[in-house]
Amino acid sequence: MRPLFHPQVEDIRVEAILHALSDPARAALFTQIAATDCAQTCTAAAGGACQAIPKSTLSQHFKVLREAGLIRSERQGVEMRNTSRCREVNDRFPGLLPAIIDAQKRQAS
Amino acid sequence: MRPLFHPQVEDIRVEAILHALSDPARAALFTQIAATDCAQTCTAAAGGACQAIPKSTLSQHFKVLREAGLIRSERQGVEMRNTSRCREVNDRFPGLLPAIIDAQKRQAS
DNA sequence: TTCTATAGTTCGGGAAATCGGAACTATTGA
DNA sequence: TCAATAGTTCCGATTTCCCGAACTATAGAA
Numbered sequence: 001m002r003p004l005f006h007p008q009v010e011d012i013r014v015e016a017i018l019h020a021l022s023d024p025a026r027a028a029l030f031t032q033i034a035a036t037d038c039a040q041t042c043t044a045a046a047g048g049a050c051q052a053i054p055k056s057t058l059s060q061h062f063k064v065l066r067e068a069g070l071i072r073s074e075r076q077g078v079e080m081r082n083t084s085r086c087r088e089v090n091d092r093f094p095g096l097l098p099a100i101i102d103a104q105k106r107q108a109s
Numbered sequence: 110m111r112p113l114f115h116p117q118v119e120d121i122r123v124e125a126i127l128h129a130l131s132d133p134a135r136a137a138l139f140t141q142i143a144a145t146d147c148a149q150t151c152t153a154a155a156g157g158a159c160q161a162i163p164k165s166t167l168s169q170h171f172k173v174l175r176e177a178g179l180i181r182s183e184r185q186g187v188e189m190r191n192t193s194r195c196r197e198v199n200d201r202f203p204g205l206l207p208a209i210i211d212a213q214k215r216q217a218s
Numbered sequence: 219t220t221c222t223a224t225a226g227t228t229c230g231g232g233a234a235a236t237c238g239g240a241a242c243t244a245t246t247g248a
Numbered sequence: 249t250c251a252a253t254a255g256t257t258c259c260g261a262t263t264t265c266c267c268g269a270a271c272t273a274t275a276g277a278a
Contacts, residue, residue, distance in 0.1 A: 014212045018131035078245045099208035103123045
């Protein structure tokens with residue numbers, strides 16, 4: 001179990017963010033995590049966002065979000081705490097995440 | 110040569126837009142088209158945005174942009190005129206495209 | 219009309235990314 | 249030490265992406 005990789009803020013790339021959020025399941029996971037202040041475990045986020053996703057796939061999704069710089073994952077005991085990096089991303093690309101999240105909300109309704 | 114498909118504004122999906130623009134070559138093509146008022150041929154857009162892309166690949170890229178609802182392609186004589194659908198997209202997802210384009214500019218510099 | 223050139227599209231096969239089940243790892247608590 | 253829980257990694261099957269070759273559509277010249 002190699003340590004999880006998180007990019008530095010200045011290494012975050014727009015393409016990676018767009019790619020990560022272009023998948024509905026991942027977008028749902030991310031908005032779920034971004035919506036709550038407290039850290040969320042993988043399964044909790046999945047439960048609140050999308051159901052019946054195999055855990056290997058889920059793990060891959062979290063990896064994509066993580067390596068795009070959208071979330072930070074930290075082990076806390078037996079589980080994994082995921083927090084959004086919205087603040088940092090917004091620092092680098094102001095307005096990008098709000099616009100995407102807003103667009104997704106609009107579409108859902 | 111079946112007629113080219115363009116989605117209705119109300120059928121445009123955020124995922125499709127994010128996916129289309131998550132590829133650097135496509136993003137460059139799109140910003141190139143969006144930046145100019147007049148319609149651009151495929152090769153002209155490619156020349157101004159990215160070089161040395163095989164034309165079959167280029168054609169696929171245009172197809173992705175078109176089917177995501179980002180551009181409109183119309184045959185005019187022997188060539189193809191591409192225009193951006195920014196206005197329409199912005200109507201449906203206000204602020205989305207500006208935010209993405211701005212983020213890409215920021216990153217480039 | 220027929221030939222030729224130009225601008226893209228479509229086809230097809232190899233390369234790369236994605237999905238998901240099974241096995242593995244790390245941590246906690248009994 | 250054992251069992252349970254939460255994720256990760258491995259790997260084979262499927263899907264998507266890339267790009268050369270062949271094809272289509274249009275314009276202009278002979």
